[in-house]
Amino acid sequence: MFAYYFQLGLRSLRRNPILTALMVMAIGFGVAASMTTYAVFRATSNNPIPEKSSQLFAVQIDNWGPEDTKNGEPSSSLSYTDVIGLMAAHKARRQTAMYPVGPSVIPADAHLLPFNVNSYAVYGDAFPMFDIPFLYGSGWGAAEDDGHAAVVVIARAINDKLFNGANSVGREINIDGRNYRITGVMDSWNPQPLFFDPVNTSGFDDPVDLFIPFTRAIELKMGTAGNNNCNKNSGDGWDAWLHSECIWAQYWVEASSKADADAYLRSLQGYAAEQQRAGRFRWPPNVRLRNVQEWLEFQKVVPPESKISLLVALAFLLICLVNTVGLLLAKFMRRAAEIGVRRALGASRREIYGQFLIEAGTVGLAGGLLGLLLTGLGVVGVSWVFDPKVARLATLDASLVALTLLVAVLATVMAAFYPTWRAAQVQPAWQLKSN
Amino acid sequence: MQIQPILAALKRHKAGTFLIALQIALTLAIVCNALFIIQQRVERISRSTGMIETDLMAIQNMWVGLSDENASEPLIKADLQVLRQLPGVQDALATNSYPLRGGGWSTGVRLNPEMKKPAAQTTQYFVDDHALATMGAKLIAGRNFRPDEVVAIDPKKFQFSPTVMVTKALSDKLFPGSSALGKQIYLSDGTPPSTVVGIVERLQVPWKGGFADNFEANSTLLPVQLTGNFTTYLIRSKPGQLASVLKAAPEALFKANRMRVLPSERGVRSFAMVRQDAYKSDRGMAILMGIICVVLLGITAAGIVGLTSFWVGQRRKQIGVRRALGATKNDILTYFLTENLLIGLGGVLVGALLAMGMNLWLMKQFEMARLSPLYVITGVIVLLLLGQGSVLAPAMRAARVPPVEATRSV
């Protein structure tokens, strides 16, 4: 019977073309608006490292005290003193301090202009921690960290640009006038949102081009390319700044189990308590350990525009559905005579339900197809509303196509419940009498 | 036209009445809030930077291979000389930031070192004596910086500047009812004060909204050239020569010194592009909300037309009987218009409450401002008119039902 009802549904679409067009458009627009904004929301609320998101933790330590923090929440960045202190304690399985730097690569070819690379200063643990894939070579180890070694890991794109894609491990690269040995070439690695640094990127940015050892960057007095926040004047010069309470670094640890994470949290509290005893903190330990998902949520990486537009779009879809309920009611009740005849000819209520719900489903499908088209346009057009770095993440992939059609059909069928119920209530006798 | 019989008739069409009223209510709630978002964004977009934006451009420069932070001082001087002598250039300026750039320095201003909380928040523009001329900002009191006041400082070592200029907005905030001119302010704790030597009519901060909304025009200009790795140039071309300068300026800079990076993205931009980039998402959001409003109103109108047409179709015989009993065409028309008005009134009543509720929620979740009742009233009027407009066609069709319909059997 499904095929019969589907065929009847298609036929009915062609009848009352204006009424049908109104419904199809309402559903199409409603679904497209919802799906387009959902595509952005999905991208911004994505889990960038699903297999490890519950094992990686961002550390927060309150080094400013209650006067300079908001709602008792420690700041999102740490001071150099604290990240170095935690690195020295080395309490986690893996850990890294990190901060963004903005050096320039000077190509060996004198005809090429220097170019800026999006870089981070990290410890060697960062590579296995963040599951960074390698095309050639690997990251560096503790020896290089300890030795402030002049080594780098470069992205595939940089390797393609400077070495035409050849294996460049062991070769040298000139950064800001100094030579560095390449230990590894990353394969494409671009987690979005950039979970390891939402503080400086708001979560969405170009992929990382280069990693250099944290210890090397500090030795060369490379300032942060990100935010630097101070609660008081840091004083004169690099060393004063480095050892001030200015906060500009991130600290990540890996803990493979809940027990390990709890143990690390305790050690963190111990560290803060030690700082209190030493007189550096004049307040009780105030620390946080957040895993990737908690950290992204805390950093509010989903832009408010994304949430507002998704909400408005969903409300819009709701109105479109209310509208569809009304129009379906009109469309179905206009055919009260037909229903009466069908009932008289032996159609049970269930069969009337079947016919009209499937008819609504075909309206939904037509709306879904229109919605798909509009969603396609919408996904292209989101760069008008959102930061291009966010907008480019919204794509019309197979799952979104399926979801668009599914939502359109399901929503329309749901909207059709009441009108169909009304249609099934049509008494066969009633229609005969009025004739 | 009596309302009683209409209400009685509506009771027999509970579902349709409820659906139309609900749709009107939801549409009103969304349209009010969407219009409000549009208005906020448009207001933000139409803020003035305080600069003359035509014939203005910006270059983002990063030095490569500096031996130390101070090594850029002579390079900046040389660049400025190149730029100021370039044909087509009227004036040029090295600064840390400029309005709408999106990033810059900000600090709290205190009136005396003992103040616990700063009296105001301000951005700091590190500039020289060419700032006002290049930006096209207007000095309304005091004097501009003198060339001999300008010093070069490593950004990590910057402590204070003995003289500053402030915007009128900052002056008013710090010294309500009087002027900051000649007064002393503290831009950092533990440093000597700065004396205000000039008041600028208006100069926006580098941030366009969000956290900067409460100090959007509180700017301080300091006669300091920051050295370090990053330098921003603002260049004013001679009238109408911006296009050629946009091309010539980066070329001239690279000719003078190759060891620099002008990022491919946002490295060299006319100010029109700066403005466009800064407000892109605001404009987009306003357009999106506008489209949603229009489509929503269209869909609601279509829904009303659809359901009313259905009712008219259902009641043809009834209408025929009324006509046969002496109702004029006008009576029938008025009947349907009144019926719609009653449903509409019910809808907008609920919708107005929904609109305000939704706004309260948005205020809580997204730090939006309070919805002005003006928007609700406008929305109510728009939706009632929309309802009347949409019902007109089916009502006119109803009015054309001939009295003879009363005698037909279907």
Add this chain to the structure above:
Amino acid sequence: MLKMTHLSKVYRTEVVETYALRDFNIDVKEGEFVAVTGPSGSGKTTFLTIAGLLETFTGGEYHLDGVEVSHLNDNARSKIRNEKIGFIFQAFNLIPDLNVFDNVEVPLRYRGMKAAERKKRIMESLERVGLASRAKHYPAELSGGQQQRVAIARALAGSPRLLLADEPTGNLDTQMARSVMELLEEIHREGATIVMVTHDPELAARAQRNVHVIDGQVVDLAEDPRFHAHVAQVADATHGR
């Protein structure tokens, strides 16, 4: 085939109770052609809708093909309508969105018949009413008589045991009415049970037996004085046309 005993149908509103049928008794045997006559509002159409299981009744009993139907639920009633009863309405009641073929197909679809079997039956019954060539036409493209013949084909397609006709010629001119009537007689001769409601005495005369309904009751024509008054009325009405 169709037996009603002490059957009653009451329409209740807040104010009044109206008896449409009261102590209604009728017994139609298998293979009979019965005409039910009576004035407007006498309850003859109510009788037909109850007989066709289109409506429930208030009291009494109704056996259809030996089955007492008052306890049947909506589904069972739908099934009986579909399999045992064929309807012919005064207003044809064709579905305007469907062409002739699809209209005739409707009851067969609800019976869950295979496509080939459906097609065979549809074409057979359309040939029967002489409209096989119009299978692809829509109702609006046919004359009234043709539409009623399609309706009859639709009623016949499912080979029902009982045909219920409500003023089958009421919307037709004399010529067309005659051909429809001949068709019904032919169907009857082939063995179908037919119950036809009409207020046309000429038509009623062609049935095997006449049942007269007045004020919701079957009356004995010879004894009831109300009948004589009614005959006079009908005569007036006929002359008035």
